[in-house]
Amino acid sequence: MTDDGIRWIAGAFDTYCLTFARGLEVGELVRRMGGDPGAIRQGLSAGDAMDWSDRKGLVARLGTRGGWAFALEHWSAEGMDHRILREVSRGTEAVVYLNAGVPPRWFLYAEDGRVVADFEPGVEAAQLGGEDPGRLVPALREVGLLLPDGTSAPDADGEDEILAMGERRFGLTLPRDAVEHGTLAAVSFAPF
Numbered sequence: 001m002t003d004d005g006i007r008w009i010a011g012a013f014d015t016y017c018l019t020f021a022r023g024l025e026v027g028e029l030v031r032r033m034g035g036d037p038g039a040i041r042q043g044l045s046a047g048d049a050m051d052w053s054d055r056k057g058l059v060a061r062l063g064t065r066g067g068w069a070f071a072l073e074h075w076s077a078e079g080m081d082h083r084i085l086r087e088v089s090r091g092t093e094a095v096v097y098l099n100a101g102v103p104p105r106w107f108l109y110a111e112d113g114r115v116v117a118d119f120e121p122g123v124e125a126a127q128l129g130g131e132d133p134g135r136l137v138p139a140l141r142e143v144g145l146l147l148p149d150g151t152s153a154p155d156a157d158g159e160d161e162i163l164a165m166g167e168r169r170f171g172l173t174l175p176r177d178a179v180e181h182g183t184l185a186a187v188s189f190a191p192f
Contacts, residue, residue: 126150
């Protein structure tokens with residue numbers, strides 16, 4: 001197994017909502033996100049998931065990597081819901097990235113049912129939301145999103161740096177070949 005990281009996802013998909021939960025199995029992540037683990041389907045490519053979402057609505061592709069379960073939504077953003085995020089992070093940690101294809105991009109970090117950080121990459125340290133966003137300020141400086149004085153770095157892209165922070169601070173990684181060209185398990189969160 002190679003460590004593919006997650007920064008590559010910015011160039012692979014125009015839109016995504018990516019939810020990670022440390023130490024959970026895929027079925028438990030699905031349950032905490034409000035889905036039915038018994039409805040998980042195996043072997044869906046990104047194209048298959050898109051076709052399924054056309055018929056069923058909210059669909060996430062699923063897997064585990066590096067001690068984290070992940071749900072990759074290409075056309076929805078269930079992971080952004082704070083109620084869901086608090087449940088996903090109960091007893092563990094959860095990280096969510098959103099790129100809706102247009103600004104703003106968004107980052108969320110929760111721990112044991114609390115939303116610790118909630119912000120758009122590129123804002124100043126004083127504008128970070130969440131219950132304790134200061135915990136991430138050193139990591140944001142390390143990847144170049146914040147300058148030493150807490151202001152935003154003027155030439156930072158935002159997306160690349162925040163994804164790099166996920167790799168460095170949390171050890172996040174995805175199986176690149178399976179996500180881009182292969183198949184993953186998937187589930188529909190649609191109520192019908």
